[in-house]
Amino acid sequence: MLPKIVVLVALSVLQLPLGRAQDCLSKQQVAGTLRQVQKLLSSHEAAQIQNLRNFKKQLMVLQSTVLKQGSKRNETCLLPLPPSNGRRLGKKVAVGHEVHFVCDPGFQLTGSETRMCLENRTWSGQPPSCKNIDDCASSPCAHGGTCVDGVHRYSCLCPSGWSGSTCQAPLHPYGMTHNASSFSRQPRCADGLLGSRQCSCDVGFQMRAGGLCQDVDECHLFQSSRHTRICLHECVNLPGSYRCVCPNGYRLQADQNTCNDLDECAENQHNCSRGQTCVNVFGGFRCVRPECPKAHLNTTYVKTSPLQCERSPCPMDSSACQRAAHSISFHYLPLPSNRSVPRVLFKMSTSRFVGDSLRFAILGGNGQGKLVVQRSDQHTGELVVTRPLVGPMTLEVDLEMSEFARKVLLGKHIFKITVFVSQYEF
Ligand SMILES: [Ca+2]
Numbered sequence: 001m002l003p004k005i006v007v008l009v010a011l012s013v014l015q016l017p018l019g020r021a022q023d024c025l026s027k028q029q030v031a032g033t034l035r036q037v038q039k040l041l042s043s044h045e046a047a048q049i050q051n052l053r054n055f056k057k058q059l060m061v062l063q064s065t066v067l068k069q070g071s072k073r074n075e076t077c078l079l080p081l082p083p084s085n086g087r088r089l090g091k092k093v094a095v096g097h098e099v100h101f102v103c104d105p106g107f108q109l110t111g112s113e114t115r116m117c118l119e120n121r122t123w124s125g126q127p128p129s130c131k132n133i134d135d136c137a138s139s140p141c142a143h144g145g146t147c148v149d150g151v152h153r154y155s156c157l158c159p160s161g162w163s164g165s166t167c168q169a170p171l172h173p174y175g176m177t178h179n180a181s182s183f184s185r186q187p188r189c190a191d192g193l194l195g196s197r198q199c200s201c202d203v204g205f206q207m208r209a210g211g212l213c214q215d216v217d218e219c220h221l222f223q224s225s226r227h228t229r230i231c232l233h234e235c236v237n238l239p240g241s242y243r244c245v246c247p248n249g250y251r252l253q254a255d256q257n258t259c260n261d262l263d264e265c266a267e268n269q270h271n272c273s274r275g276q277t278c279v280n281v282f283g284g285f286r287c288v289r290p291e292c293p294k295a296h297l298n299t300t301y302v303k304t305s306p307l308q309c310e311r312s313p314c315p316m317d318s319s320a321c322q323r324a325a326h327s328i329s330f331h332y333l334p335l336p337s338n339r340s341v342p343r344v345l346f347k348m349s350t351s352r353f354v355g356d357s358l359r360f361a362i363l364g365g366n367g368q369g370k371l372v373v374q375r376s377d378q379h380t381g382e383l384v385v386t387r388p389l390v391g392p393m394t395l396e397v398d399l400e401m402s403e404f405a406r407k408v409l410l411g412k413h414i415f416k417i418t419v420f421v422s423q424y425e426f
Pocket residue numbers: 204215216217218237238239240241242
């Protein structure tokens with residue numbers, strides 16, 4: 001707008017002297033008028049530049065005021081949490097700043113890798129999460145084995161008769177690859193000095209009638225008797241030797257004849273889901289997720305750990321709630337089959353004993369007649385197996401421990417015991 005006004009003013013000034021010039025203005029007069037107009041234009045130009053400068057200054061002042069106000073109001077976003085199994089890079093949370101996310105090895109990021117703090121004080125993009133890369137996606141376990149996904153690895157739970165990292169190896173490989181003729185072979189013979197001929201058999205073979213070397217069947221010879229048996233579990237005869245084999249869930253030890261339980265929980269070879277607890281048992285594992293009792297007669301329980309429930313505070317007038325157990329804990333005990341008895345399976349005590357006596361009792365379960373509870377000292381009770389338990393079987397028993405002071409009940413605790421008895425005696 002300003003330049004237009006300036007031009008209009010200039011023209012109107014110019015028009016007056018020019019009008020008169022048509023009558024009688026001298027050349028000098030015209031030149032003087034033009035000089036005046038030039039001066040006028042120059043002064044307008046200077047004023048214009050000054051106006052623009054002032055305008056610029058005001059704009060800068062306004063900008064800095066806005067920025068100052070912004071920082072005063074602390075325009076930041078709340079620092080986002082890193083995803084589980086991942087990390088957050090960057091800590092600046094002011095508007096316009098970015099944070100980045102990366103996942104641990106073996107995990108894949110979904111959501112936004114980079115998020116920016118926006119004007120409205122929220123983060124751009126989607127919250128990131130790190131998902132375990134499914135190492136089982138390629139179905140690597142052969143012969144119907146169950147694949148268990150791990151971090152950057154997988155393991156296979158093999159069906160009966162198969163072993164190996166991908167269940168590729170038959171448990172009785174030698175029995176399959178050796179036919180009957182492998183068990184007899186020609187002797188090694190050498191001519192003696194006086195025309196005699198001496199023959200001998202390889203280790204593990206013995207000379208039979210007809211001059212052939214026949215394999216010694218170590219399994220048949222020794223395995224059948226309890227006193228001479230050479231393998232803890234199964235014996236497989238081989239040409240010139242033998243081999244011990246363990247059932248599924250066990251590992252053959254370095255001595256080549258005993259079998260030890262494989263701890264699937266410790267070695268992460270289980271398929272328990274995230275909310276379950278893995279319990280190692282002899283020859284296998286179990287996935288458990290015990291539940292607290294449902295609310296009943298003003299009594300409610302909350303889970304304080306995967307294997308523990310605590311009673312919520314009782315309403316003032318509820319005596320049923322006051323009498324209920326303060327806490328319930330879950331215990332899982334693995335036991336080989338047919339162990340000698342009597343045998344103490346479990347001991348119970350209280351860490352905060354304030355009364356003068358403790359009482360122990362079996363409340364219920366299917367272990368009656370095989371399990372008893374008794375006091376071992378003033379502060380300890382124990383669960384004892386009194387009859388041999390032949391597996392596979394699962395026994396459940398609920399034990400109650402009550403604390404008294406001058407015959408007044410102070411509190412109760414319930415131990416819910418599950419005994420997993422294995423199929424084998426090891
Ligand atoms: Ca043999």
